[in-house]
Amino acid sequence: MADKTIFQKIGDGDIPVKMEYQDELCFCIRDINPQAPLHLLVIPRRLIARLDSAVEADEALLGHLLLVGRKVALGLGFEDGFRIVINNGPMAGETVPHLHVHVLAGRQMGWPPG
Ligand code: AMP
Numbered sequence: 001m002a003d004k005t006i007f008q009k010i011g012d013g014d015i016p017v018k019m020e021y022q023d024e025l026c027f028c029i030r031d032i033n034p035q036a037p038l039h040l041l042v043i044p045r046r047l048i049a050r051l052d053s054a055v056e057a058d059e060a061l062l063g064h065l066l067l068v069g070r071k072v073a074l075g076l077g078f079e080d081g082f083r084i085v086i087n088n089g090p091m092a093g094e095t096v097p098h099l100h101v102h103v104l105a106g107r108q109m110g111w112p113p114g
């Protein structure tokens with residue numbers, strides 16, 4: 001069996017991390033290297049390496065990740081706006097090969113993103 005990703009280890013409780021939210025499908029933690037005052041990661045418990053690897057059966061799960069990100073950001077008081085980012089593959093900046101949704105808030109965002 002392949003080594004667990006860092007996010008599988010966190011989700012399985014092998015590495016103790018404060019969860020901002022969790023349910024049977026996903027969990028939400030703060031990014032260890034925040035790029036904004038609020039920087040959350042919403043991560044499916046089941047390993048999907050990247051968005052490219054998702055299939056039609058993952059449609060509801062993918063929507064759930066977005067709604068969880070919204071719920072946690074609003075619950076923490078970041079009502080002025082937030083940015084959702086999914087890096088798909090190394091060229092896009094994905095460093096952990098386990099699909100995750102970044103939720104960034106608390107500062108003015110620029111465009112285009114780097
Ligand atoms: P990406 O570059 O899109 O793959 O995002 C991976 C993110 O995971 C980066 O923003 C890292 O800072 C973050 N990260 C890596 N290890 C941890 C960890 N142990 N706890 C929280 N965030 C992490």
